[in-house]
Every structure is written in structure tokens, then in C-alpha cells.
Amino acid sequence: MSVIKTIVQDALSLATVAFETFKNLALYQQIFITLSIPFIYSLTWQFLYSLRKDRAPLVTYYIPWVGSAITYGMQPYDFFEDCRSKHGDVFAFMLLGKIMTVYLGPKGHEFVLNAKLSDVSAEAAYTHLTTPVFGKGVIYDCPNWKLMEQKKFAKVALTKDSFIKYVPLIKEEIMKYFDMAFKGNKGTADVMKAQSEMTLFTASRSLFGDELRSRLDESYAAMYSDLDKGFTPLNFVFSNLPLENYRKRDAAHNQIAETYLSLIKQRREAGEIGDKDLVDALLKNSVYKDGTRMTDREIANLMIGVLMGGQHTSSATSSWFLLHLGEKPELQEELYQEIKNVLGDREDLVYDDLQKMDLVNATIKETLRLHMPLHSIFRKVMKDLPVPNYSYVVPKGHYVLIAPGYTMMSEEYFPNHKEYQPHRWDDVKSIDGGISLPPTEASGKASTETVDYGFGKISKGVSSPYLPFGGGRHRCIGEPFAYTQLGTLLVTYILNFKWTSVCPPVDYTSMVTLPTQPAIINWERREKK
Numbered sequence: 001m002s003v004i005k006t007i008v009q010d011a012l013s014l015a016t017v018a019f020e021t022f023k024n025l026a027l028y029q030q031i032f033i034t035l036s037i038p039f040i041y042s043l044t045w046q047f048l049y050s051l052r053k054d055r056a057p058l059v060t061y062y063i064p065w066v067g068s069a070i071t072y073g074m075q076p077y078d079f080f081e082d083c084r085s086k087h088g089d090v091f092a093f094m095l096l097g098k099i100m101t102v103y104l105g106p107k108g109h110e111f112v113l114n115a116k117l118s119d120v121s122a123e124a125a126y127t128h129l130t131t132p133v134f135g136k137g138v139i140y141d142c143p144n145w146k147l148m149e150q151k152k153f154a155k156v157a158l159t160k161d162s163f164i165k166y167v168p169l170i171k172e173e174i175m176k177y178f179d180m181a182f183k184g185n186k187g188t189a190d191v192m193k194a195q196s197e198m199t200l201f202t203a204s205r206s207l208f209g210d211e212l213r214s215r216l217d218e219s220y221a222a223m224y225s226d227l228d229k230g231f232t233p234l235n236f237v238f239s240n241l242p243l244e245n246y247r248k249r250d251a252a253h254n255q256i257a258e259t260y261l262s263l264i265k266q267r268r269e270a271g272e273i274g275d276k277d278l279v280d281a282l283l284k285n286s287v288y289k290d291g292t293r294m295t296d297r298e299i300a301n302l303m304i305g306v307l308m309g310g311q312h313t314s315s316a317t318s319s320w321f322l323l324h325l326g327e328k329p330e331l332q333e334e335l336y337q338e339i340k341n342v343l344g345d346r347e348d349l350v351y352d353d354l355q356k357m358d359l360v361n362a363t364i365k366e367t368l369r370l371h372m373p374l375h376s377i378f379r380k381v382m383k384d385l386p387v388p389n390y391s392y393v394v395p396k397g398h399y400v401l402i403a404p405g406y407t408m409m410s411e412e413y414f415p416n417h418k419e420y421q422p423h424r425w426d427d428v429k430s431i432d433g434g435i436s437l438p439p440t441e442a443s444g445k446a447s448t449e450t451v452d453y454g455f456g457k458i459s460k461g462v463s464s465p466y467l468p469f470g471g472g473r474h475r476c477i478g479e480p481f482a483y484t485q486l487g488t489l490l491v492t493y494i495l496n497f498k499w500t501s502v503c504p505p506v507d508y509t510s511m512v513t514l515p516t517q518p519a520i521i522n523w524e525r526r527e528k529k
Contacts, residue, residue, distance in 0.1 A: 038064040056101050056392045059083055059093040067094025073233045076375050076508055077406050080104060090390055092398075096237040100378070100401045101394045103387065105410075106463040108402045111388060112379055113462040113472035115400075117144055120379035122474050125399060128239045132249060133230045134308070135257060135301030137294070144473070146288060148454030151477050153286045153294075154306050155455050157207055157278035158477060163484045164351045166206035170488040171349055173202045173213075178496060186524035191319040191501075192515060195489075197221040199314040202485055203307055209277035212263050220259075223252035227304075228312050231511040236378075253304065260300035268296075278306065310478050310485065313373040316514050317482075318489050321367040324420045326501025326521050331422065335359055335494045336526075354487040362425040364486050368468035370420060371506070371513050372405030377470060404467040405513070413465040499523040 025033070042064040049058050061067040072079045072095060080102065083091050089104045103111050112120065123140045131141040138150060177198050182189065200221045205213040230249040240246060264283065267273055273283050282302065286294040294302070325332050338359045343349065354360065378401050385394040394400055411417050414424065450457040453473040462471030469476040476482075493499075499521040507516040 053391060054393045056090050056092040056387070056390075056394070057087040058099075059087070059091060061094050065094075065097045067096065069094075069096050069233055074508060076403065077409065080403055080406050090387060090392060096233060098237065099398045101387075101392075101398060102401045102403070104403060105407055106465050107388070109404060109407070109467055109471065110463045112377065112400050112402045113467075113470065113474075114460065115379065115385070115472075117473070119382060119385050120400060121382050122379055123147070124380035124382070125378040129231060129236050130305075132235075132239055132246075133227050133253060134305040135253060135297070137298040138301045139305045145454070148473065149288050150286075150294075150302055151455035153282055154278065154302070155477055156281040156285065158481050160351070160480075162206075163480065166481075166484060167349060167351045167354070167488055169206045170202040170485055171492055173205050174198060174489060174492045177201065178492075182497070182523065186522075188520050188522050190517075191322050191519050191521055192315075192517065193221075195319045195322070196225060196311075196315045198489065199311050199318060199485065200224060200307070202489070203310045203314070206485075207278045207307065207310075207481075208263075208303065209279060211266075212260070212279070215259055215263070220256065223256055224308060224311055226252040227256075227308060228512060229510055232509065233511075256304055257297070257300045260303045261296060264296050264299060279303070306478075309476065310481060312512055314482055314485055314489075316373050316512055317364070317367050317371065318486055319515055319519060320371045321363055321486075321490060322493065322499070322521055323501050323503040323515060323519060324367065324370075325363070326499050327503055328420070329498065329500065331363075332494060332498060335363065335490070339491055339494055349488065349491055351484065354484065354491070357487065357491070358426070359422060360487050360490055361483065362422040363490060364483060365425050365428075365468075366420060366422040369408045369414065369466065372408060372468050373512055375403060375405050375508060375511060375513050377402050377404070404465075404470070407465045408468070410465065494526075496526055497523045498526055 039062070042061075046058060046060065049055060059068050063070075068079065072093065083093065083102070084104055089108065090102065092099055092101045094100075102108075121144075123142075123144060126140040130139050134141070139147060142150075177194070181194060181197075197218055201213065201216065204216055226245070226248040229245050234241070235246075263279065267279065267283065273280050275281070282294070282299045286299060286302075288294075325335075338357055342353050342356045378399050381394050381396055381398050381400060383396050385396075385400070386392070387394060407413065409417050449460040451460045452458075455477060458475055459471075469479045469482075501519075501521040504516040504519050507514045
């Protein structure tokens, strides 16, 4: 005991001497030492971390806490490629105070997307990011079993019978937009603005009905854009900061939620709850398996999540295929011939027509390959997690990250991966609404096994190099709707216009892969034949 007391006294004496010495230094010296301490601590910590053989190799960084956030946030795929060349498929990096363990490639997809719920949590990873955007009580602001139930509630509006009804409504909205925004025989269009508005109007009309659609105008597309801007690496760490984009995000959420609540209130008071649309389905059926019912505010929040889940990804994807096709007039003509062969002399478009248009669907697939809407998928580790085939263990509280979009741009799986080639999909078959690539040693055969997490059976296979809609329990349930909406958009554009463009680089500043502005097409009306 006396030895410990002596050590403590000596330590206090040293600290006192150090403090007195520090006080006697010049001000610039005090500032220099104060600023140096975090850097010295960070480099020392990184050195000690590198000595551990049970941790994935850490990407060296020089700015404490910030870590690799800038390089990752600006060009994530280039960052991953550089790290992979140095460290292999598994490595870790510091992102604003959080350690992210990355596992690239199909084996990484399997590791994270099929991990046990007790091992990793999407809710714990994303709630800072999503709750201010979608609202309380839905998506990732609730236990996972409730999210699975919410998917089941929403899936009522995502059936084949529903899609058959949606196609003419979507086309009608597109044609109205063309009449309003594409005046004359030729002109230019900002695709990010046009597609943001068009996808909002078509999704709201088909999913939520005429009443809600009539309440929306261009300002709502701008508000959904403000919600989109709530998905950045900074939002991943801080839910609320006194910044303008945070203020706009919150204002947009509140105004959109109030619009949806007024519609809900109107239907309840009028007793007009039938089977018209998803709003009716939620009002009638949103009762959890424990007997509790979603509140009206939670229903409104879920409506924001459902519409945004389709709007921002379809907006980005349709913008990208317009920009790529603008560089390939010969592909536009090939699409035109396919569409005319299917439709004949008919002007109407029906759901079954879209299933016969192989090149239309291949164009969407290829666009999603080059531009997966979300460039990174996170999970928070809930208990120490061994990495298969490695000696590494990801500690509880760290994060795991996969990037299917990086794999989809890999030469290993997609020869001439930088080229926009819809015909690469000519011989690829669809399984369970997803894509099964020809088997390779790395990807293995596509799994035909299915699992039901509570919202219907989906494929267990997530080791494909092509996963634009994710996989596992958090796989996007809106994939069939996306193909229906995007297919109708593409067909309607091709039948009405020819256009040219220069495809811009990708803007990664939000976690949605958007075209860098300006993103313009030069269009002219197609002559009717």
C-alpha cells in the first residue's frame, strides 16, 4: 500500500512540475503544445493498434477524430480501391470518431447482410441518420421486429395487381409533366430537377392516390431534396447541429408530415377508408403482432419513408440513364424499336408490356450497376464479431461496412466495367426479383433458398456481386415497384423524345450517388411514325 502511495505522490509531483513549466512558456509555445497533444495521442494510438493481430489493418490518418472522412466522403470507391491495394479486402478506417471495418466483395456481402440480428444492428447504425428524416417510431427508430412488420404493412401496395393499376397512372403523370415542362419542339432540361419532380408525382399518385397527389407541387420535390441532404457522413455522427441544411431537413419533414396527417384526418372523419391505396391499407391494417396500433403520426412518418425510399433512388437512377443514353443515340433507337415491336400500333402501355422489354430492363440494371444509389451499407457491431477466413475480430461498438456498388464496378465480375453496356445483361436470368450472375469461383451459384423475415419470402443468397437493392432482412421491398416506375419512365421518354448529353461525374457528398450539377439533356420531340 505504501508503494502505491509513493507512486501516486511521485506522479502528482511530476504533474505539478510539468504544469508549472508549461505556465512559464511563451504563449505561442503553449498553443503549439496544446495543439500537438491530440496528434501525438492519435499517432501513438494508431501505432499500438497496428501491433494487434486480431484487428483489421487500420488506414493511416493524420487528423485526429476526423480520420479518413474527407477522402472517403469525396470519392469512396477510389478510397476503397486504394485501401484494397494496400491491405486487401478487409481493412478499417476512422470516420469522425468511429472505426469502420470494411469487407469488400461478395464474401463481405455475405458476412454483413446475413449476419445474425444479435451480432449486428442496422437500427443502431442508422438511427442518427434516419430518424430526423423519417421521424419517430418508424424504420430504424424502432425495434427490428417492428420494422419487419412495417415492411409487411407497406408491401400490401407492392403486388402485381397493384402494379397493373399503377402503370397507366404513372404514364399519365409523366405526360402531364412533359406538357408542363417540355414546351416546344426542342429545348434543354435539368434532369435532377425534372426527375426529382417526376418521380415524386408518379410515386405519390400511384401509392397514395389522387387526393394526396393533388396536394403536392414542385415545392414538395424541393423538400424531399432537403431530406436527401440529411444523409451525409456528418449526419451519421451528429443528428442535430445549428447548420442550414439541418434546419431545412427538419422544416421539410414537419411540413410533409403535416400534409400526410391532414389527409389521414380527412379520411378518418369522412369514414372513407376502403382499399384505394397504401394510405387506406395502413389505416386499416397497421396493427403489430403484439396488438398495438401505429399512431397517425407514425403512419405519416412511414409514408415519408416509403415515398422517399422510392423517390430519391428512382430520381437518381432515372437521371443517370437519361444522361448515359444521351451519349448513345444508337441505343435510344434500339430501345425505340424494341418498344414499338412490343406495343405495335397501341399508344397505351400496360404492366405486361414492360415484362417483354428486355433491353428496357437491361438499361435499368446497367444503370443500377454503375450507380448504386447508396454507396455504403453500415451495421453497428453488438458483440465481438470474428471475420470469417481471417484472424480479425471486430469489437463491440465498432461498425462494419460493405460497398456492393464498389463490387458492381469491378473488372473481376464485369469486364469493361467502366463502360455503359446494357447488352451485358442479355444472357443473365432473374431469380426472385434479383439478378443471378453466371457463377464464378468467388460468387458461387445463386442461392434458390428463401427466408421470411416477416414481410414475405426473399432469397437468402447475398454473395452475388450484383446487389443494387441490398439483401437479407433489410433488402429493399420496393425493387418491383422501382422497375415498374423506372420502366414506364424510360419507355415514355423514348417514345416522345430524342436527346443528347454529356454524362457528368458522380457527386458523393451525400450518401446517394447523384450526378454533379449541371446535369443537362438537350431534347427534341420525336416525330411520330
